[in-house]
Amino acid sequence: MKAELTRIEIVMAEVKEKIATVIYMPGTRLPSVRAAAKTNGFSASTVVEAYERLQTQGIIYSRPGAGFYVADSIAPLSLADIGPNLDRAVDPLWISRQALEPADDILKPGCGWLPPDWLYEQGMRRGLKTVARADAKVMSEYATPLGLLELRQLLTRRMAGLGIEAEPSQVILTDSGTQAIDLIFRFLLTPGDTVVVDDPCYFNFHALLKAHRVKVVGVPYTATGPDVTAFAAILAEHKPRLYITNAAIHNPTGATLSPATAYQVLQLAQAAGLYLVEDDIFADFETTPAPRLAALDGLSQVFYIGSFSKTLSASLRCGYIAAPKEWVESLLDLKIATGFGGSQLAAAVVLSALTDSGYRKHINTVHTRLAKARAQTVPRLAKLGIVPWLVPQAGMFLWCQLPDDNSAAELATHCLAQGVVLAPGNAFSQAQNAQNFMRFNVAQASDARIYEVLAGALN
Numbered sequence: 001m002k003a004e005l006t007r008i009e010i011v012m013a014e015v016k017e018k019i020a021t022v023i024y025m026p027g028t029r030l031p032s033v034r035a036a037a038k039t040n041g042f043s044a045s046t047v048v049e050a051y052e053r054l055q056t057q058g059i060i061y062s063r064p065g066a067g068f069y070v071a072d073s074i075a076p077l078s079l080a081d082i083g084p085n086l087d088r089a090v091d092p093l094w095i096s097r098q099a100l101e102p103a104d105d106i107l108k109p110g111c112g113w114l115p116p117d118w119l120y121e122q123g124m125r126r127g128l129k130t131v132a133r134a135d136a137k138v139m140s141e142y143a144t145p146l147g148l149l150e151l152r153q154l155l156t157r158r159m160a161g162l163g164i165e166a167e168p169s170q171v172i173l174t175d176s177g178t179q180a181i182d183l184i185f186r187f188l189l190t191p192g193d194t195v196v197v198d199d200p201c202y203f204n205f206h207a208l209l210k211a212h213r214v215k216v217v218g219v220p221y222t223a224t225g226p227d228v229t230a231f232a233a234i235l236a237e238h239k240p241r242l243y244i245t246n247a248a249i250h251n252p253t254g255a256t257l258s259p260a261t262a263y264q265v266l267q268l269a270q271a272a273g274l275y276l277v278e279d280d281i282f283a284d285f286e287t288t289p290a291p292r293l294a295a296l297d298g299l300s301q302v303f304y305i306g307s308f309s310k311t312l313s314a315s316l317r318c319g320y321i322a323a324p325k326e327w328v329e330s331l332l333d334l335k336i337a338t339g340f341g342g343s344q345l346a347a348a349v350v351l352s353a354l355t356d357s358g359y360r361k362h363i364n365t366v367h368t369r370l371a372k373a374r375a376q377t378v379p380r381l382a383k384l385g386i387v388p389w390l391v392p393q394a395g396m397f398l399w400c401q402l403p404d405d406n407s408a409a410e411l412a413t414h415c416l417a418q419g420v421v422l423a424p425g426n427a428f429s430q431a432q433n434a435q436n437f438m439r440f441n442v443a444q445a446s447d448a449r450i451y452e453v454l455a456g457a458l459n
Helices: 002-020 033-040 044-056 092-100 121-132 149-160 177-188 203-211 228-238 259-272 293-297 325-339 344-354 359-382 408-416 448-457
Strands: 060-063 067-070 171-174 194-199 215-222 242-246 275-279 302-307 319-322 397-401 437-441
Touching: 002 033, 002 044, 033 044, 044 060, 044 067, 121 344, 149 171, 149 319, 149 344, 171 177, 171 325, 177 203, 177 242, 177 275, 177 302, 177 319, 177 325, 194 203, 194 228, 203 215, 215 228, 228 259, 259 275, 259 293, 275 293, 293 302, 359 397, 408 437, 408 448
Parallel strands: 194 215, 194 242, 242 275, 275 302
Antiparallel strands: 060 067, 171 319, 302 319, 397 437
């Protein structure tokens, strides 16, 4: 009986997943009982039972003689169901929850940020003091729709150094890089659209796209960027609306986009009328600048975003969007509708810290510390049979393959119980083919206990 119930649950889960990802829209006719049974290799009675349970839950309904259909009223979205079929303790959103817990005894080699003492604390303190002496309006009133002009002017100068030509009027300040992405998704996407992501990619891209009820297709990521042949095939077959990727340093692989790949991707995107979101949150970790799609495109089809949580402070939230000129007004309307006014205070402190005389020295120090941490972490992992997919030239991440047939999800579950938060590969993979991979943050991997726990957990 247990095996039969498992088969019923498989059929139910498949239908729910296709509804959640908008493959099945309200009113869509489900495959017939006979067709579903043949596809899954199950008995017709198994499918009938699964469909009847879904109907009881109000997810589908039947029309006598016509089959089963997706109900118009669908249960609220559950982001806990996103991505890989891992134990809840190690799915993407739970990884973030654990990593954000304040417990001092928790080790976080799977998190995506620097330790607090690596951030620009002195510059932030000076910035807070400077702003505290400024006009009281900075601390009490909403920001203008675009945000603090002086910070937007500074950002355009920083972008110009990367070859991105933008005017301050094209830059919109947001409360974070995540809000910037969410605004663009709200603006460009409707349920049922198709979005291309790198495989692997930053796992919160999956969470945000799930929330927007779109179909997601992964393009294999290589050491020089997305697989161009696969990218072209995806554009031809799926006609996607949007492609989101990292600029500079890729998360989680640490790879860098090559000029040749950048040109080919952009040519394909322009021919297909595809919009691109280029997330450049790790820009200041670069030691040698990589090509930017926004620079090659001239901010025509590319939305360029960034924030300062990785180098200044994760506590003071401030991000930005550099958008094509014709979309700025509509994005501003959406920003006001969903968040009203931004934070003048945060923008003013960020501006002060970025223009502080010590910021460049701080970044150089971070580069040195990351290089040292990388050089120390790689051999320590190698002793356990954990090998990097590539050794990046910059950044904090190592995308590593585990030895033998060790499951990253099982390893993460074991290590979490012993106070070590890891980031298993399938959390980053749309195709779910990274079950033997793990992302490590070298800046958070110095504690010897991490390697002791890993050694005890590996087969």
